[in-house]
Amino acid sequence: MKFNNKESFFTRLRAAEQGPLKIAGPCSAESEAQVMQTAQALAGKVHLFRAGIWKPRSRPNTFEGIGYKGLEWLSRVKQEFGLSVTTEVANARHVEEALKYGIDVLWIGARTTVNPFAVQEIADALKGVQVPVMIKNPVNPDLALWIGAIERIYSSGVTDLAAIHRGFSSYQKSKYRNAPVWQIPIELKAQFQSLPIIVDPSHIAGNRDLISQVSQKALDLGYDGVMIETHPDPDNALSDSEQQVTPARLAEIFEKLQVRKTNYDDAELVNRAEELRLQIDAADHDIIAALAKRMALVEQIGEYKKQNNVQVLQLERWKEIFRSRADWAEEAGINPDFVAELYKLIHVESIRKQTQILNEE
CATH class of the missing domain: 3.20.20.70 (Aldolase class I)
Known part of the structure; x- marks a missing residue:
């Protein structure tokens, strides 16, 4: 269109x-x-x-x-x-x-x-x-x-x-x-x-x-x-x-009401913004690497649960993660509600991975 x-x-x-x-x-x-x-x-x-x-x-x-x-x-x-x-x-x-x-x-x-x-x-x-x-x-x-x-x-x-x-x-x-x-x-x-x-x-x-x-x-x-x-x-x-x-x-x-500019109109501001974007890219790379490490650990736990015939969802452990990560976020000056939503997504993916492992032939 x-x-x-x-x-x-x-x-x-x-x-x-x-x-x-x-x-x-x-x-x-x-x-x-x-x-x-x-x-x-x-x-x-x-x-x-x-x-x-x-x-x-x-x-x-x-x-x-x-x-x-x-x-x-x-x-x-x-x-x-x-x-x-x-x-x-x-x-x-x-x-x-x-x-x-x-x-x-x-x-x-x-x-x-x-x-x-x-x-x-x-x-x-x-x-x-x-x-x-x-x-x-x-x-x-x-x-x-x-x-x-x-x-x-x-x-x-x-x-x-x-x-x-x-x-x-x-x-x-x-x-x-x-x-x-x-x-x-x-x-x-x-x-x-x-x-x-x-x-x-x-x-x-x-x-x-x-x-x-x-x-x-x-x-x-x-x-x-x-x-x-x-x-x-x-x-x-x-x-x-x-x-x-x-x-x-x-x-x-x-x-x-204020209407913002659609972009930077000063060369120095453009350069500074580009520097910050590069730093953001590097930080995102670190976040992805950390998530990959976490998911690898999740897979290990999934294998351990399969070997011992243990169910995937451990409710008390999830409650503890949900509570503690929000506290850590607040201490770090990050919106705890944002971190709570993020960990909900992480938990869903963790459950998916472990369930897949438990049901593999």
Whole structure:
């Protein structure tokens, strides 16, 4: 897949600006007055006005969007404030109606991305249509599923695409509503370097106080834009009230965002960075050598267990390793949570190796 950033709708929206693409608007279009009030506050301050009119909710009897009449309100936003507008589509009928009302950009939500049948239905409806499409990551941390959704839309003939990172569901306790799992969008960017990636800090955070922090983290990683939910009266919003901010607070968040340089622009800095990278390469070589030594010892233990008919998993030993390595990490000034995750991977590989040895004929 080839994405031409120079001719991209998203690039044109930003024009000569050096800052990020700014997308904002209410989580849901609740009333015509609310939509127009929000748009008026955002006119000239954002590149793209967003509002959901069909809202896929986890449970029935909750606000599921205003429906088709919301398209009329978005059309008014375009006419009266000169803002480009975007809304979420989840099926072919949504696509047809949105295009009928001149919606500039469509986005596919996380609950739709997770379903290849639904994405294909949207892709079929888009054949022969040149409209920009943004695709959110699936609810679950599945890079292949995300790429598959992008490929389906691209195969329909739509090449003006962007990815939206809105975080992933997780059973683990976290300060975030949806775990960022930054490595997944980084891998997506590594595979498709010219594909714009936009962060949705509202859905990652689930808490308006974390939106600024998440937005800056994304820009530090080279993201192309932010998509933030804003509402004139967030506490009384009909959906996702805790993660929406007032237009005034949104302006403060935008003001504080810093865009980093894409690379070093000084020869001395380039040379120093290269020296440090060489040292990092040497350190990584030592780490790999140490892992190889450890795995060789694991194989010896596996052989010993096989000879003595002892099971692979020694729970008390694993607990002791998990506890002590985290303590060692803290003493060394390394994040113990990082080391704990690292040793989980090491332990999985150790179990695999020993199990293989025990079952060899």
